[in-house]
Structures are given as structure tokens and as C-alpha cells.
Amino acid sequence: MPPVLSVIAGMVDITGFYMLGNIFTAHITGNLVVASAVAVGGGPINLAQLAAIPAFILVLVLIWLIARFSRLTGPALVRLLLGVQCALLAAVLAVSVALKPATHPHGLIAGTAVMIAVAAMATQYALLRLALPKAVSTAVMTGNLSNAVLSIMDALSNGHPLMSADDGRLKQALRLLAGFVVGCVIAALAMPLMGDWVWALPTALAALVMIRPVFWGGR
Template identity: 40%
Template structure:
């Protein structure tokens, strides 16, 4: 299990870079979380502007994919297989498809073009799988794509470390804070790397998170965690 200790931080780098590259390259589409797309969609509706297709589709897609992921995890558990590596492989394949379609679309692609919308939904699906796998296969790990939750948890834990009266509670808060901080730092690093690579290479920058996702597959494959037994 020690080989997967740093996996949440690596997944955070992936999420940060994918979210930033998708936002810059596909007309403001957030791939790693649905909240931003809801805000953009609501702003378009209120202002009377024509909303782009991808943010509208991203909401049902992001809702559907975790449900399908749950079915896959249940099937893997029935077969006696751990779900971590298969979900990491699925995420890698979705990111590889995201990269391939963006390259096929060429530079200056219209965000409302069919190929760009499909590519964006592959990116959204990859991040939805990542959000799901952290909860079902990396229990106890912090979220890797929702930094509002992580920042809140980190500050509360730091307050407990500094002001708490019970040694056990302070120790638990310190351990949580270290895990959460690595995810926050990883996401920020991913955002910076994603922005720099997008400026230098265009949507070819998606090769960065895709390559990191392949590395995550290798890390996830070394775990000895037993298969999950999900309740029906």
C-alpha cells in the first residue's frame, strides 16, 4: 500500500492540469468539477447570451459517469478484483481519447464544434472517474479535484493542531492536514504546469496529464489492497 501513498497528490496534479488546459483550450469548459460549469451556464442564461454546448452537456455527463463507475466497481468486486487499477486505466484511456480528439481538431478549434464537444466530454468523464475512484478505491484520501473542500478541511485541522486540547485529536488532525496539503499543492502545481504547457504547445499540452495518468496506472497496480465488498 505504500506505493500508493503519493497517488492522491499525483491525481491532484492531473486534475489541475486537465482543468486548466480544458478551460483555456475549449472555451472555458471546466473538466474536473461541475460547479464551475453550472456557474457559467447560469451566467449565460441570466445575461441572455448563447450558452456553449459543452458546459450544458457536462452536467448530465458528470452525473452519469460516477453511476456507471459504481456499476463497474460492483462487477469487479463480484469477480473478486480490486477496482483501483481498472479505474485508473479507464481514466487514462479517457484522457488519451481527449488528447487524440483535440489534436485531430487542430489549432483554433471552435468549442461548439462536434469534435470539440465530444473531446470535452471525454475529459469530463475522465475527471468524473477520478472523483469516483478516490471515494471507492482510495478511502481516507482527500478529494483530488475539489480544492474548496480541501482548503476548508486543511484550515480546520490546522486550527485543531494549534488550539486542540486532546493529544489524540491533534495528532489525527496533523495527519489529515498533511494528506490534504499534498492534494492542494498538487492541484496548484498542475494548474501552473497546465497553463504553461498550454501557452507553449496548445492542446498538445494534454499529453502532460495523459502521461501522468499512465504513471498513476503503474502506481495503482502495485497495491495489495483486497477487493472492495460493496453493499447491494
Template identity: 35%
Template sequence: MPRLPLPILLSFNGGYVDTVGFVALAGLFTAHVTGNFVTLGASIALGTGGALSKLVALPVFCMVIMLVRLLSQWLERSRKPVMTVLLWLKLVLFAIAATFAEVHGPFDDGSSLAAFAAGMILVAAMAIQNAFHRVHLSKMPPTTLMTGTTTQIMLDLADLIGGLAQGDLKPVKERLKRMSASVLAFALGCAAAAVAFLLSRTWCFAVPVALGALSLFASVRPPEKASIEAPLDSAHTE
């Protein structure tokens, strides 16, 4: 039975979680954490809530990235399934965030301790996804930030239209296909998050749990052999 490609699933999740964090937690970016510099400035200038979450998000993100790196190194030395363990950790954090939101949400006050805690849990989960992608899916399009991907898509299209892309065009077209799919999945994730938030301001946090569970069964395409699907951890040399 064909399985959903992991990069596409992660892109959908990236768009979803970032949007849910923004609309439910007073403008907090949980994946694109550097965007919180902008929203922090807006919070200070306009007096809106959530300033502490936006200030602390980047240090929390950086700390989790370092811890994930150290954990991955230990898992590799112990010959443990690194990719699977990281996906499980992310799933657990999403489950904690969903449970926390159901108990303490909705988060009407973005400056409340409950909103801060929920935000930092999601930031930690998305830090794991960012580190996971950087190490294990580095040849695939990013799953949490689409600006660079969109830029490359436009450059490739311009080269194809202008006849500047020469030689074997198959790699260019394959890259266009992968990147376009990633951007589309991210955009659909953003739209799904908006709809889910309108339906329920607390249960919208449960969707990443389902996405995290699906990711455990998703297919990974090794960068060196993009036409071959492989299970988790087979794309990474232990």
C-alpha cells in the same frame, strides 16, 4: 524503489485537466463540473462559446459515474482488480482525447463539434477519477476540488494555534500534512497546465496520458494503515 503516492498524482492530474479544459475549451470545467453552471451563465450573458458543452457536462458526468459504479460491482463479483481496471479506462480516455486534440485541435471555436467531443471525453475521464476516489480513497483528501480541503486546513491550523486541539495531536498534524500536499499538488497541476497550453495548444492534452500511465504504478496508502504503502487493489477488499 519508492513510488509516487496515488492521491498526490491524482490531485496534480485534477488541477491539470480542469485547467486545460478551461483554457483550451472555452471555459469548460472537466472535473469541477458544477462550476459549469457559472460559466454557462457567463456564456449566455456575454455571448461566448461552449454553452452546449457546459450544459451537457453534468449529465454526462452523472451517467459515467453510474456506469462506473455498475462496472465496479460487476468486477467485484467477478473478483477482478477494480482499481486497476478503472485507472486503465481513464488512461484510455485521456489517450483518445489527446489523439483527438492532435487531429482536430486547437479548438478555437468552443461551440464546434470537435471542442464538444473533446470536452465530453475529458469529463468522462474525470468522472472516473471522482468515482474512483470516492469509493477507493474516501479517507484521503479530494483530488478534484480543494475548497473543503483548504477550509479544513485553516480550521486545524486555527485549533493548533489557539490551543483548542487537545489530546494526541499526531492525527491532526498528519491530516494537515496530507491535505496540504494535496492542495499543493493540485495548484502545481494548474500551473503546469497553463505552461503546457502556452507551449502547445494541442500537445497539452497529452500530459494526462503520461500521468495516467504513472498512476498504474503509484502507491496506495490504505486509510486504516496510513503508514504502510500498498499496491493497487490491495487497499480495497474485493
């Protein structure tokens, strides 16, 4: 399942960035950097970009509460949180198709749509940490790329490896990195052709993951 979630994260991140006011929906670090640069150097303040940071935190808190009070664990919790993510992405699709926020990417409707997309990605983060704690992050590609490169260097070296040997983690990091890039490329190619309907791609993929337990070992 994590590689498929990584594809979804790539789709949502690049689509939100290009269509909803240049805001990273899955890459909160980017929003922190841009917001800090504006605060120091001056320039127009993107309120939605600033709001994305506390919104992400708030959704994490809400998902933790949902997980705690649901008392679900394992596949049952996975299915629940996948359903929340799918519902949020469907909401972004509905808003985008009905209200055309991309025509005014810095307007109120675009800001609302991007907050929902941020909530979907926060849900994905929480899903991995709460229900699949051993999984590698599906959206933070800096760590996956770093682990992959350093592990490959260890594998090519004849001396004692500098990192703990974990071929499984290396393979997983490479799959997630590839999945994120594939998601970005697919969404980038689809945006000129599909317009606001491009949000149907991550929504459909999220629905597929939710209803097909084969992706994550559910029943």
C-alpha cells in the same frame, strides 16, 4: 497516489478551460454556477457547459456499474479505474492532436473532446469514492483549503481545538492542494509551448500511476 491524481486534475481542469470552450472538466460546481448565471441573466448558452453536468452524472453511473459487475475490490479495482481514466485522457489527446478542436473551442469537436475529459475526471471521482473511500477529494479544492486553514488555526491556538484532531488528514489536504496548483501551473506554462500536445502531460502521468503500483500500494 491521491496527490498525483490531484496534479492530473489540475492539468485537465485548466487545459479544458482554456482550450475547449471555458468549461470546467474537474470542477462541476463552476459549470453549475455559470449555467445558472446565464439562465437568469441571459446571454449565449454554452451547450457543452450544460451537457457537462449530466455527462458527469452518467459517467459516475457507468463507473459504478463497471465496479459492481467486475466484482473487483482494493488494488484490483484501483488498477481497473486508473486504466479507464488513462484511456479517456489518451482519447482526448488523440482527438486534440488529430482534429485541433482548440481552433474552434465552441465547436462540435471541442465539445466532444471536453465531454471525454469530463468523463475522465468523473472516473477519478468514482475511483476515490469506490476504491479509496478514506481519501480526500483530489479536485474539490474548496474543501481541502477550508480544512487546511481551519486545522492550522486550531494548531496555532492554545485553547481547545474546534475541529477533531487529524494531522494526517491536514497533511493530505495540503498535499492535494499543492498538487492541484502544481498541475494548473505546469499545464498553463506548457500550453503555449506544446499546443494540443499539452494533453500528453496528464495522459502520461495517468499512465505512470496506473503502471507503477508504488504510488498506491498495489501489486
